[in-house]
Every structure is written in structure tokens, then in C-alpha cells.
Amino acid sequence: MQTIGILGGMAPESTVEYYRTIIEASHDKGWDKRYPQTIINSLNFEDFYRPLSAGDDDRVLEVLTGGIDALERAGADFALLASNTPHAFAPEVEAATALPLLSIVDATGEAAVERGFERIGLLGTRFTMDGDFYPRGFDEHDLDVVTPPAAEKQWIHDVIFEELTNGVFTAETKVELVRIVESLQETADVDAVALACTELPLILDDDDLPVPSLNTTALHANAAFDRAVEADRAVSTQ
Numbered sequence: 001m002q003t004i005g006i007l008g009g010m011a012p013e014s015t016v017e018y019y020r021t022i023i024e025a026s027h028d029k030g031w032d033k034r035y036p037q038t039i040i041n042s043l044n045f046e047d048f049y050r051p052l053s054a055g056d057d058d059r060v061l062e063v064l065t066g067g068i069d070a071l072e073r074a075g076a077d078f079a080l081l082a083s084n085t086p087h088a089f090a091p092e093v094e095a096a097t098a099l100p101l102l103s104i105v106d107a108t109g110e111a112a113v114e115r116g117f118e119r120i121g122l123l124g125t126r127f128t129m130d131g132d133f134y135p136r137g138f139d140e141h142d143l144d145v146v147t148p149p150a151a152e153k154q155w156i157h158d159v160i161f162e163e164l165t166n167g168v169f170t171a172e173t174k175v176e177l178v179r180i181v182e183s184l185q186e187t188a189d190v191d192a193v194a195l196a197c198t199e200l201p202l203i204l205d206d207d208d209l210p211v212p213s214l215n216t217t218a219l220h221a222n223a224a225f226d227r228a229v230e231a232d233r234a235v236s237t238q
Helices: 012-028 045-054 057-074 085-096 104-114 126-130 133-139 150-162 171-188 216-236
Strands: 004-008 038-042 078-081 119-123 144-146 192-195 213-215
Touching: 004 012, 004 057, 004 216, 012 038, 012 216, 038 057, 045 057, 057 078, 057 085, 078 085, 078 216, 085 126, 085 133, 104 133, 104 192, 104 213, 104 216, 119 126, 119 171, 126 150, 133 144, 150 171, 192 216, 213 216
Parallel strands: 004 038, 004 078, 119 144, 119 192, 192 213
Antiparallel strands: none
């Protein structure tokens, strides 16, 4: 098996979900006490968020590349950014580091195509919803991306950073998030919604929503598991 490198801490709660999902994938395969070796480098969230909020892209890139380089030195074979927002910097990070990155956008797009979706609502931070990395990546899979109106984008962004990344999940916030998804279905005819902030699946699931959800955290973590065990699968089929 290959060794998974997780650059986490953006925020810590989602990093826990990544590791939990990788372990659950092993259980689902019926493996007994056998898991991919996983190295987690959990950043201080403040070190990432402060320069991001200040628009200091050079410092954000420095933090991310330093974290990936540390995973390489620790022995990881490939890496993933355990959050959606830093994927805005993924091309630059990959160009500046030696480890291959596993993209959350590709993992989500492939799952959307497999499930027959065509028009995806996108919820996440403002950096994710206003960024071009999801539209660009989804375009390669012939998928349309729809985001909420500007005021709702700002509300979602504020809730993520003021509540969800601090581990605060309230019924009021959940109700409003569901209402926003309902509006996307009614006004934009979305047939699925991508929960493109790794904290959103901690407050929402399919039972809450009018359309199926794409849990980007779970899809990304499962893609990491599949990549880690790919070599073993090839050997077992020979």
C-alpha cells in the first residue's frame, strides 16, 4: 500500500473526518486490522486563515507548500489538502512540491458523473463559491455549477468560519442552509448539491435536503483510500 499524506487543520474538525473515513473504508472492505499508513500534518488553522483573509496569497502558498514538504519528508507517497478552500492554490502547490496531490474537485466530479448528475449546486466558503477551481474542474466532466446569490454566499461564508470551524452546529443554521438548497433547486433546477466545505457534512445530510448531496470530504477521503490500496488490488488480481 502507498502511504497517504493528509495536510489538515483547515479546520481540525474536518481532518478528524478524513481519518475516520479512511478507517471506515478499511472496515467496509472487511479488512481485519489492516489500514493504509496515514501521515497527518495538522496546521494551526490561524496560520492559514489569517493570510487567506488578508489576501496574502504568497504567505498562504508558503504555508501550504511547507506543509506538503513536511509530509514528503515524513514518507508520504501522495498528499491531499483536507479542505476545499486551499484547492484554489492547488496548481501552485503541486508545481512547487514533489508529492502528487489528489484533488477534491476531481473526486467529487467523478462521483457526480457516476451518479448521473448534471447540474450541481455549490456550497462552501466565499473563496470556494467565487473561485474558478470547481467550475473549471467540473467543466472537464461536463457538469454545470450553480452558486447562491451574493448575500447568501456571504452568510454561508460567515457561518462556516464563525460557527462550523469552531465546532458550533445549531438548528437555526441548519434550517437556513436547507432553505438555500431548496431555493437553488426551485430557481436553478439543480439535481444535486456539493457540500464543498469539509464542515458542511457535519451539519447536513441527504435526509435534510431536497436533492442528493455530494459529501466532498467523504468522496475525497475514499479516493485517497482507493489510491493507497490500488497496488495491492493489482497484485491480488494477478
